[in-house]
Amino acid sequence: MTYRSGRHFLQIPGPTNVPDRILRAMDMPTMDHRGPAFAALGKEVLAGLKGIFQTKNPVVIYPASGTGAWEAALVNTLSPADKVLMFETGQFATLWERVASRFGLDVEVSPGDWRSGVDPALVEVRLKADTAHTVKAVCVVHNETSTGVTSRIAQIRKAIDAAAHPALFMVDTISSLASIDYRHDEWGVDVTVSGSQKGLMLPPGLSFNAISDKALAAVKDSQFPKSYWRWDDMLEANDKGLFPYTPATNLLYGLREAIAMLNEEGLSNVFARHARLAEATRLAVAAWGREGGLEVLCRNEEECSNTLTAVLMPEGQDADEFRKVALDRFDLSLGNGLGKVAGKVFRIGHLGDFNELMLMGTLAGVEKALRLFGINGAHGGVEAALDHLDGTPGG
Numbered sequence: 001m002t003y004r005s006g007r008h009f010l011q012i013p014g015p016t017n018v019p020d021r022i023l024r025a026m027d028m029p030t031m032d033h034r035g036p037a038f039a040a041l042g043k044e045v046l047a048g049l050k051g052i053f054q055t056k057n058p059v060v061i062y063p064a065s066g067t068g069a070w071e072a073a074l075v076n077t078l079s080p081a082d083k084v085l086m087f088e089t090g091q092f093a094t095l096w097e098r099v100a101s102r103f104g105l106d107v108e109v110s111p112g113d114w115r116s117g118v119d120p121a122l123v124e125v126r127l128k129a130d131t132a133h134t135v136k137a138v139c140v141v142h143n144e145t146s147t148g149v150t151s152r153i154a155q156i157r158k159a160i161d162a163a164a165h166p167a168l169f170m171v172d173t174i175s176s177l178a179s180i181d182y183r184h185d186e187w188g189v190d191v192t193v194s195g196s197q198k199g200l201m202l203p204p205g206l207s208f209n210a211i212s213d214k215a216l217a218a219v220k221d222s223q224f225p226k227s228y229w230r231w232d233d234m235l236e237a238n239d240k241g242l243f244p245y246t247p248a249t250n251l252l253y254g255l256r257e258a259i260a261m262l263n264e265e266g267l268s269n270v271f272a273r274h275a276r277l278a279e280a281t282r283l284a285v286a287a288w289g290r291e292g293g294l295e296v297l298c299r300n301e302e303e304c305s306n307t308l309t310a311v312l313m314p315e316g317q318d319a320d321e322f323r324k325v326a327l328d329r330f331d332l333s334l335g336n337g338l339g340k341v342a343g344k345v346f347r348i349g350h351l352g353d354f355n356e357l358m359l360m361g362t363l364a365g366v367e368k369a370l371r372l373f374g375i376n377g378a379h380g381g382v383e384a385a386l387d388h389l390d391g392t393p394g395g
């Protein structure tokens with residue numbers, strides 16, 4: 001290996017680039033996690049997180065990847081053989097389904113085309129048919145990171161209400177929180193699952209459950225054995241700013257800084273920034289598509305993700321071979337296709353600590369790498385994105 005000058009472009013849809021402010025904040029000596037200084041930090045991050053999830057209810061923090069928080073949501077509220085409704089929006093929904101199946105839940109999967117979100121009308125029809133209320137939970141991935149499709153959580157809540165169904169509503173926001181508008185309380189979500197390494201701009205290692213009163217009440221009836229993931233132990237310790245076991249102390253310093261940065265910018269500005277840069281990305285892909293044959297994977301304009309764009313390669317072109325060109329030639333990491341779309345799509349992450357020039361560098365790298373790869377019709381994308389930025393306020 002020889003030294004590569006200049007900066008590596010990490011434009012996968014998570015883990016995302018960690019800003020220097022957060023790196024500096026974490027560069028601290030190890031602390032006593034049962035002492036008073038830690039309790040102050042614990043209280044501060046636990047309170048601050050509520051604003052990010054837009055909730056007044058508790059948010060628990062696990063020293064775990066997002067997958068742990070998926071498991072925690074299920075085992076705290078449900079019992080073996082309970083029926084849960086899940087939707088095959090893509091790879092992450094499929095993986096959450098696998099967690100549920102492994103625990104012996106009776107998972108009903110609504111099939112999907114990996115190019116669309118969850119259809120609220122379908123949720124309403126299915127729940128209306130369930131007059132015996134056998135469905136105990138409806139689980140949705142807000143932003144499907146394998147396809148770049150965002151499901152409409154507020155409308156799905158309305159569908160559950162229209163069916164007057166008592167099922168718990170659980171939502172995975174691992175790649176949307178702090179990037180795309182998300183309202184745990186207003187949208188009546190019972191358990192929100194999230195993680196540290198995407199919109200929150202932190203390294204991997206923390207994950208979260210935001211918990212409604214209804215979800216908390218469901219704990220009493222839950223028959224799953226559980227220990228590490230127990231909400232009751234967690235909430236009891238959290239009351240004093242502490243944790244039932246050693247927390248990831250240095251990541252919590254980073255979390256405190258991330259919350260401060262998001263509040264300085266203002267959450268609504270954070271969402272607007274992501275929306276604007278995402279639209280510029282989609283316009284670039286549309287330009288590459290005209291003669292180059294590329295396409296945004298998301299079918300439905302109102303469901304296109306503001307945190308990543310999955311790009312469908314022209315028929316017969318290997319997306320992973322293309323990604324290799326981008327990495328070798330420009331030191332640009334793009335996300336690979338996962339599961340059913342492996343080799344067919346590449347993904348551009350445009351979330352977290354990200355701005356106009358980072359986007360332009362990324363799009364220029366993709367456009368040039370596409371041509372080096374032999375897709376000569378791929379041009380005009382950078383220009384189309386710049387035109388969009390010129391014509392919209394922000395930045």
Ligand SMILES: *Cc1c(COP(=O)(O)O)cnc(C)c1O
Binds near residue numbers: 065067141173
């Ligand atoms: C990244 C991601 C996950 C997985 O999180 P890990 O931290 O890798 O366990 C789950 N769901 C979504 C939507 C994701 O983007």
